[in-house]
Amino acid sequence: MPLPGDKTRREVLDEVLRVNHAGELGAQQIYRGQLAILGKSETGPILQEMLEQEQGH
Numbered sequence: 001m002p003l004p005g006d007k008t009r010r011e012v013l014d015e016v017l018r019v020n021h022a023g024e025l026g027a028q029q030i031y032r033g034q035l036a037i038l039g040k041s042e043t044g045p046i047l048q049e050m051l052e053q054e055q056g057h
Contacts, residue, residue: 024054024057027054028051028054028055031047031050031051031054032051034047035047035048035051
């Protein structure tokens with residue numbers, strides 16, 4: 001039985017999804033920053049692929 005102040009399952013799920021979404025957006029920004037610096041290096045295609053994978057989530 002939940003206690004006063006306990007979160008519902010839905011509230012917990014909403015928090016988890018928010019954190020996950022923030023992490024995905026953060027990862028995309030990191031890859032974009034790395035591409036800005038390393039995009040023309042031999043690492044560039046790998047970073048581009050990783051960014052595309054993150055965007056697909």
